[in-house]
Amino acid sequence: MRKPEKVRLFVGAAVVALVAAACGSSKGTTAATTAATSGTTAAAVATTAAPAQTTAAPVETTAAAPKGFTVDSSKCPAEATTALAAGADIKIGITLPQTGPLAAFGAIAQGMQIYFDTINASGGIDGHKVVVDAKDDAYDPKQTVPKATELIEQDKVLATSFMVGTPNVGATRSLFEASCTPQMYVGTGFPAWGDPANHSWTVGGILAYNTEAKIWAAFIAKQKPGAKVAQLVFNNDFGKAYQKQFEADAKTAGLTIVETKIHEGTAANIDNEVTAILAANPDYVIGETTGAFCPKLMAGLAQGGYTGKTIISATCASVSSFFKPVDPAGNGVYLLGQQKDPSDPMWADDPAMKQYYADVAQYGAGADAKNGSILTGYGAGGLTVQTLKDAAKLDGGLTRVNVMNAVWNINYKNPLLFGGTGHLDGTSDAYLSEYSIMLQYDAAKKSQVPTGDTFDVEGKTGLFAG
């Protein structure tokens, strides 16, 4: 049996690459790991929570039949309407990449468990402890399908929360529908996750990518009507969603797009793209990209002597990961903010942020509180807990159907967000997270300072159409 030596050489290299990938991801939300392939949002993810600070909007407080939108449970298996046994753990499933190029998102599950632990320490929800059941799918839909099946059929989770990845959610949506298991607050901003009429078991948990792009167009048109804009687009689900929406809105807002450059996740650098963008002499450059490409864009523009304005994706919000490494190139760069950045000194005295730091220190087992993914998971945990509390108050108690009914009528405020109310109404408002503010990076203070522009499209984006 003769074996081509070169093939073995390749496998050796592949093994080294695997090990390197595993080690590389240990830094958490590092630029390098996020950059490698397609992205969902990690840093600036908006979810709502905080039972203590629920908003003025009324929430049912006594046991009641679900009001407003309810899911159709006529085809559900009996167990979907069977209440959780007394004292049993509430299992909340999540699939996300804990290995592979996007392993940085894996910390979301950790953050969620930290929040659940704070609830469990005070007795849980109606005597039930809440636990996270996380499955690693390496961002590969081929692995997500078995993992989601395992969550539904073997582990019998009450619901899943914050599953990561657009193709991954797309591959599993029908499984959740068939078994009547809530696939709530998925961690992708794809607009199709807001379609209660046709797919009532799946709902998005972060600012839809197209909403962000709409706000950019409005912001630019207000600052400088008729401005010339160039965009750098990540060639994946989220970059393309930005591009499509921005191009549509730029047209109606009277902006001119002078250059559009698309880059791959595997690109080693974006020098050519930046050069082309500079050559087009735009007033605004928009970074519809994520991960290491954000600092590369900012550094490239600064080196090229660019004097116009720059807006980057909210996914690049982390000061420590994306701005500090290229200081002061990011000075003056705009981005939309939803979630307070745990690594920004501005929030050191914020009570909610202090509470978060304390909880991570107590329950995090060494987790890095500065990691935006931990904060994202923590926020998702708060939202999940509030949903469960609502569901427990409905007739029939903690059933899968009741959890989904609670999701479609949720109304909460997360103190770790800049503001706004996370609200869903299955009949008219299928997007949870619609409040954001414009931030501008100040390199001297190493901080992202609110410009005073706030954008609240809560309730105005309606349902998914088409």
Place this chain on the structure above:
Amino acid sequence: MKPRIIERASPAHRVWQITGWAILVVAVLVIAKGQPNYRLLLMSNAAALSVAILGLNLVVGFSGQISLGHSAFFGFGGYTAAVLIVDHDWPFLATLPVAALFGGVLGFLLGLPALRIRGLYLALVTLALAIVFPSLAKIDQLADLTGGANGKPVPVGWHRPSWFPLKVTQQGWQFLVLAALAGLLFFLASNMVRSRAGRALVSLRDNEIGATVSGVYPAGWKTGAFAISAAYASMAGAMLTLAIPIVAPDTGGFVLAIQLITGLVLGGIGIISGSVVGALAIVWLPELTRSWGKFLPLFSENKTALLANAAYGILLIAMMFVMPGGIMWFVRFVRSKFVRFVPRLPKVSSLDEDVEVGPISAATVQQTQGGSA
């Protein structure tokens, strides 16, 4: 202990073969009936990947050309099936021959450069294919066809027919179908490599000049091998749509290219059955390292399984040291201590009396030969 010698195609060998297949069939049925659905989905993944690895094996193991681009054929087959099923309402099985044909033509065209370049250079050219494929799947002009960067959902929904006696779940049925298809494709491939075609490829791999002098036309056989190999990988991609209801750009991405090569080397290059073992290994080993992780102090269930990949990598390195020819090579090595299969030699009409003939020398012949199933 002296190993038992069994001639190929002898009755004793047939008994071995039939027993082996029977055990395999029973195992597949038992798994389909008894295992939970999530494991069956992983088994379906393995069944589809085994066919892709087999395709790669034909090119790497038998014709000696290196391809890092088979993930692209896999993705291409998946998209072909998805378009036919979703946009043209084709039944699942009917898409397979089309995927094979398209993949084969593509493989033939891409096999042409393989005539001029070889070794690492060919690896680089095919690597480009693996990297380009996801970008092609994402371009806007094809978005209506491919679903763009979000992927294209493929609801196949083929349920167990009522005549089928074994009561299995939907996932069990999917696994049975994919296992049966894989079995058929393995049977065809193993016959092919034992035929004139296989001998021609192995001779080209081992000594191209010698083979050419003996009348083997390199260009024809090499491009032919590339085409058949691509057709296999393409069919594998189409097969996977039965179990995984979406095709996405990274379905045919670079990570898969590396996985396929890893599976090939783990299973055993140039060993047909090694492709099954390799596919099982690349699907299940990462699962195992992840689940072992829970029992180690460094991991906890919901923490980033930082070291799971490293553990997987270390396991791969260790296996390459212990079993340099792959798992099936190792199995054969162990088996050869007990029983050996040797080719039947033609009847010798005249010979020197000193020369020993029969099974012993046949064993020597077998050891110097190239691979076979």
